[in-house]
Amino acid sequence: MEPAAQPFPCPFCGAQAIAPRCMTCQRDPRSPRRICGHCQKQTPTNEPKCMHCQFTPGSELSWKVPVIVLMFIVAFVLAVALQLAK
Amino acid sequence: MARYKDPIVTETLGKQLHPGEQLQHWAYGVRQPPMGLIILLMLLAILPGAIAVALLTKEYVIGLTSHRLLILRVKGGKCVVQEITEYNRAQLPPAKTDTGSLFTHITLNDPQKPFYAKFHRMGMPNNREHSMAIAAAISPQRLVA
Numbered sequence: 284m285e286p287a288a289q290p291f292p293c294p295f296c297g298a299q300a301i302a303p304r305c306m307t308c309q310r311d312p313r314s315p316r317r318i319c320g321h322c323q324k325q326t327p328t329n330e331p332k333c334m335h336c337q338f339t340p341g342s343e344l345s346w347k348v349p350v351i352v353l354m355f356i357v358a359f360v361l362a363v364a365l366q367l368a369k
Numbered sequence: 370m371a372r373y374k375d376p377i378v379t380e381t382l383g384k385q386l387h388p389g390e391q392l393q394h395w396a397y398g399v400r401q402p403p404m405g406l407i408i409l410l411m412l413l414a415i416l417p418g419a420i421a422v423a424l425l426t427k428e429y430v431i432g433l434t435s436h437r438l439l440i441l442r443v444k445g446g447k448c449v450v451q452e453i454t455e456y457n458r459a460q461l462p463p464a465k466t467d468t469g470s471l472f473t474h475i476t477l478n479d480p481q482k483p484f485y486a487k488f489h490r491m492g493m494p495n496n497r498e499h500s501m502a503i504a505a506a507i508s509p510q511r512l513v514a
Contacts, residue, residue: 291387294453302457315454315482328452347424351410354417 294325295334308334371493372397373430373448378493381448382432385439385455394433396500397493398475398486401426429486431475433458433503440484454482458506466504473500475507 293300294316298307305312315328321338332339378395386392401407402425410418430448432439438461442452456462462479477484488500 289387313455313457315452317452318450325453351417351421351424354420355413358414358417 295327310334371491371496372428373493375494377448378430378432381430381441381443381450382439385432385441385453386434387436390437391435392432393435394499394502394506396431396473396488396496396503398429398431398473398488398500399426399492400429400486427486431486431503433506438503438507454484456482461507464504464507464509466508468501468504473497473504475500475504477507 290299290301291312292298293305293308293310293312295310295312296305296308298305300306300312302313303311310327316325317328317340318324319326319333319336319338320340322333322336324333324335326333326335375395378397379392382392382395402422406425407418407422410421412418428443430441430443432441436458438456438458440454440456441450442454443450456477456479462477465474465476465478467474472487472489474487475485488496490497492500
C-alpha cells in the first residue's frame with residue numbers, strides 16, 4: 284500500500300488526515316512546522332502567528348546579534364584597557 | 370563528547386512517529402554558519418568568535434523511518450524540538466551525500482524546504498553508522514545496483 288495514502292493524525296489539529304491536505308484545518312500535514320514557544324503546539328512555519336494561540340515569535344537573531352556585537356565590544360575594550368595599563 | 374545519548378534521541382523522534390511507523394536510523398548533526406563568517410569572527414577575537422559560532426550553529430536530529438525522513442531542529446541538553454521538517458521516502462527531493470573521515474554531509478535540494486547538515490562521527494553513539502545508513506538510503510545511487 285502507498286504510505287502517502289494512509290491517514291495519520293494531522294500535526295496541527297489532531298484530526299485524521301491524508302496528505303497533501305487535512306480536510307479539517309485545510310493545511311498540509313507534511314509541511315514544515317515549528318513548536319510555538321507560548322502554547323508548545325505545532326504550527327506551520329510559513330504562518331507568522333501560531334494557529335492555536337496567535338503568538339508571534341521573534342527572530343532568534345534579534346537577541347543573538349546584539350549579544351555577539353556586545354561580546355566583541357567588551358573584548359575590544361578589555362584589550363585596549365590592558366594595553367593602557369601596561 | 371557525544372551531544373545526546375540514544376534513548377533521548379529515539380524518544381524525541383518517537384513522539385513524531387505515526388501509528389505503525391518504525392524508526393530505522395537516527396543521527397545528530399549541525400549546520401554551522403558559512404566558513405567565511407567563521408574565519409572573520411575568529412580573526413576578530415578568538416573567544417567571542419567561538420561563542421558567536423556556537424550561537425549561530427543549528428543542531429539537528431534526523432530520523433529515517435519506514436515511511437519518512439524526519440528532520441528535527443533541536444536545542445539544549447534535553448533535545449527540545451524547535452522545528453520539524455519531513456520528507457516522504459517515496460517522494461524524496463534530489464539528495465547529495467558525502468562521507469569524509471570525520472563528517473557525513475547530507476544535502477537535500479528541495480526548493481520549498483532545503484536542508485543541509487553535517488554529522489560528526491562522535492556526535493552521538495553510532496552516529497557514523499546511522500548517518501551513513503541514512504545517506505545511503507536517500508542518495509540517488511540507491512537506484513543503481
